[in-house]
Amino acid sequence: MRLSPLLCLAPLAAAITLDTSSVSSIESATSGVAYDMMTFYTGNQTGQVPGLLPGSLNCNPNVLGTYCWWEAGAMWGALINYWQYTNDTTYNNVTIDALQFQRGPDNNYNPPNQSRSMGVDDQVFWAFSALDAVEANFPEAGGDNPSWLSLAQAVFNFQYDLWDPLTCGGGFRWQVFSFNAGYNLKNSISNGGNFQLAARLAYITGNSSYADWANKVWDWMEASPLLQTDANTGTFYIWDNTDSNDNCTSVQNFVWSYNYGTMLSGAAYMYNYTNGSDLWMNRVETILNSTYSLFFPQQYGGNIMYELECEKSLNCDEDQKSFKAYLARWMAVTSILVPNTAAGIKPKLAASAAGAAGQCDGGDNGRSCGLQWFTQTWDGTTGVGQQMAALSVMGSNLMTESMRPLTLRTGATSKSNPNAGSDAPSNPTANRKPITTADRAGAGILTILMVVIVVGGSAWLVY
Numbered sequence: 001m002r003l004s005p006l007l008c009l010a011p012l013a014a015a016i017t018l019d020t021s022s023v024s025s026i027e028s029a030t031s032g033v034a035y036d037m038m039t040f041y042t043g044n045q046t047g048q049v050p051g052l053l054p055g056s057l058n059c060n061p062n063v064l065g066t067y068c069w070w071e072a073g074a075m076w077g078a079l080i081n082y083w084q085y086t087n088d089t090t091y092n093n094v095t096i097d098a099l100q101f102q103r104g105p106d107n108n109y110n111p112p113n114q115s116r117s118m119g120v121d122d123q124v125f126w127a128f129s130a131l132d133a134v135e136a137n138f139p140e141a142g143g144d145n146p147s148w149l150s151l152a153q154a155v156f157n158f159q160y161d162l163w164d165p166l167t168c169g170g171g172f173r174w175q176v177f178s179f180n181a182g183y184n185l186k187n188s189i190s191n192g193g194n195f196q197l198a199a200r201l202a203y204i205t206g207n208s209s210y211a212d213w214a215n216k217v218w219d220w221m222e223a224s225p226l227l228q229t230d231a232n233t234g235t236f237y238i239w240d241n242t243d244s245n246d247n248c249t250s251v252q253n254f255v256w257s258y259n260y261g262t263m264l265s266g267a268a269y270m271y272n273y274t275n276g277s278d279l280w281m282n283r284v285e286t287i288l289n290s291t292y293s294l295f296f297p298q299q300y301g302g303n304i305m306y307e308l309e310c311e312k313s314l315n316c317d318e319d320q321k322s323f324k325a326y327l328a329r330w331m332a333v334t335s336i337l338v339p340n341t342a343a344g345i346k347p348k349l350a351a352s353a354a355g356a357a358g359q360c361d362g363g364d365n366g367r368s369c370g371l372q373w374f375t376q377t378w379d380g381t382t383g384v385g386q387q388m389a390a391l392s393v394m395g396s397n398l399m400t401e402s403m404r405p406l407t408l409r410t411g412a413t414s415k416s417n418p419n420a421g422s423d424a425p426s427n428p429t430a431n432r433k434p435i436t437t438a439d440r441a442g443a444g445i446l447t448i449l450m451v452v453i454v455v456g457g458s459a460w461l462v463y
């Protein structure tokens with residue numbers, strides 16, 4: 001049975017079904033899955049905060065139904081992709097409102113409500129969504145609102161100052177502020193996320209400064225214990241984090257699908273930027289081969305995406321339940337940017353989408369999506385992460401060469417501003433000092449005392 005768009009609005013619609021060889025079937029299925037995902041969103045209701053999911057003001061991903069700020073940021077990107085894949089504009093306005101409302105006073109996705117607990121990875125996911133907008137010519141907000149490209153550039157400028165050469169020979173700490181748990185850690189999603197951000201800015205703008213930076217981040221990660229190749233099996237590991245307290249000699253041996261997706265697509269953008277270099281081709285292939293062996297286990301046929309650390313036992317937290325969304329999207333992007341990967345990627349996206357559809361027959365509405373795509377029996381879970389992952393993997397089957405990420409030389413119209421944000425290279429007097437223990441004492445009231453003085457278009461952060 002096929003789900004018609006009309007049925008999507010009915011309260012007791014039938015389970016989601018999917019024929020991955022049919023564009024209209026994928027459009028219908030994604031329409032239903034996106035609709036159900038958005039039933040979790042209340043930010044556009046009176047008295048609620050635009051852009052946020054329930055719990056985003058003070059999140060704990062271990063509490064069911066609590067979604068952190070970064071995941072909300074990622075969700076808007078999934079909806080931009082959805083629009084690009086299907087031409088359905090239903091969620092465009094709510095997405096534009098969300099991405100602008102959360103941009104913060106310096107137009108760099110560092111809003112005061114989130115600033116205190118913001119990690120480099122959290123912020124970069126909002127930048128990814130802005131970049132999705134650039135690469136698809138998603139409508140700009142217009143008026144005085146900053147362009148999508150400038151928002152991502154401002155995040156780059158903000159994070160540039162956070163590079164920490166004092167321990168481990170470099171790298172980004174997970175947390176921005178030293179009073180947050182995890183400040184000691186240098187993790188793959190923060191470093192890999194910044195790497196991807198730089199690679200995409202290089203691809204979009206052609207500015208070699210971004211490419212130099214992407215190389216620098218990759219080289220540091222490669223020299224650190226975060227990236228390792230098992231000499232026996234050849235498996236390429238992207239481990240979760242390493243610890244600056246021991247100068248990054250230890251490493252946490254967890255692998256997450258989104259780390260592979262982040263590094264994979266970053267490498268794919270660099271492959272393009274370098275005019276198809278062997279170096280980046282090899283890195284793309286290396287990551288992809290181990291993405292297949294780790295996250296598409298033979299046990300389930302070898303083509304169905306699987307979150308290795310937590311899916312089987314259903315103990316993924318709310319963050320982790322969304323990770324497959326990003327790997328799916330970034331594999332689809334890679335299949336376009338590095339064409340000889342397409343033959344390997346496409347069957348995996350198709351089988352995974354079919355598996356995801358098989359999970360979308362649960363919950364009160366009879367079509368909520370679970371996480372265990374390897375079984376057709378609904379796993380009993382529902383949530384934003386499950387919906388987003390299903391939406392992205394189904395939609396990624398609609399990605400064609402015509403949706404190749406745009407650049408400023410191939411039709412992207414978003415306006416570039418390399419000096420965006422308060423701490424851009426052109427604002428030498430802006431706040432660039434390292435965070436010290438003195439800041440730590442005052443940091444608790446940072447958000448309350450934060451004052452932004454805007455002078456001639458440049459903002460100085462004073463606190």
Ligand SMILES: *[C@@H]1O[C@H](CO)[C@@H](O)[C@H](O)[C@H]1NC(C)=O
Nearest residue numbers: 038041044045046090091094
């Ligand atoms: C909020 O957005 C959802 C999803 O787009 C939509 O269905 C709903 O009508 C919107 N609510 C308001 C109050 O605008």
Ligand SMILES: *[C@@H]1O[C@H](CO)[C@@H](O)[C@H](O)[C@H]1NC(C)=O
Nearest residue numbers: 023027084085086087398402
């Ligand atoms: C979306 O619209 C564009 C431009 O009209 C068209 O080329 C494309 O085929 C449409 N895509 C889908 C999936 O309907």
Ligand SMILES: *[C@@H]1O[C@H](CO)[C@@H](O)[C@H](O)[C@H]1NC(C)=O
Nearest residue numbers: 088089090091092093094096
């Ligand atoms: C989106 O907002 C624009 C400008 O406010 C408005 O013209 C348009 O009708 C809106 N579209 C939808 C689908 O709500």
Ligand SMILES: *[C@@H]1O[C@H](CO)[C@@H](O)[C@H](O)[C@H]1NC(C)=O
Nearest residue numbers: 049050101102103104111113
């Ligand atoms: C910050 O939180 C306050 C209080 O909940 C809310 O009114 C405001 O809209 C929030 N701003 C952002 C950007 O989330």
Ligand SMILES: *[C@@H]1O[C@H](CO)[C@@H](O)[C@H](O)[C@H]1NC(C)=O
Nearest residue numbers: 167168169170223246247248
């Ligand atoms: C810390 O690690 C970096 C990078 O490996 C190295 O260059 C540096 O010498 C180390 N510092 C100490 C104190 O061991």
Ligand SMILES: *[C@@H]1O[C@H](CO)[C@@H](O)[C@H](O)[C@H]1NC(C)=O
Nearest residue numbers: 208211272273274275276277
């Ligand atoms: C890629 O090729 C173009 C055109 O030949 C050239 O201008 C550019 O410098 C090359 N880029 C790199 C990174 O080699």
Ligand SMILES: *[C@@H]1O[C@H](CO)[C@@H](O)[C@H](O)[C@H]1NC(C)=O
Nearest residue numbers: 272275276337404405407410
């Ligand atoms: C890189 O991407 C651009 C823009 O999408 C495209 O025109 C170019 O052919 C690509 N180059 C390679 C080597 O794939």
Ligand SMILES: *[C@@H]1O[C@H](CO)[C@@H](O)[C@H](O)[C@H]1NC(C)=O
Nearest residue numbers: 281282283284285286287289
């Ligand atoms: C990736 O796997 C393919 C197929 O097994 C193999 O031909 C290729 O050499 C591998 N590439 C790398 C870089 O490991």
Ligand SMILES: *[C@@H]1O[C@H](CO)[C@@H](O)[C@H](O)[C@H]1NC(C)=O
Nearest residue numbers: 157207208209210418419425
């Ligand atoms: C290139 O990017 C760097 C880093 O953000 C910036 O300082 C520089 O102004 C940019 N150059 C151009 C020509 O836009």
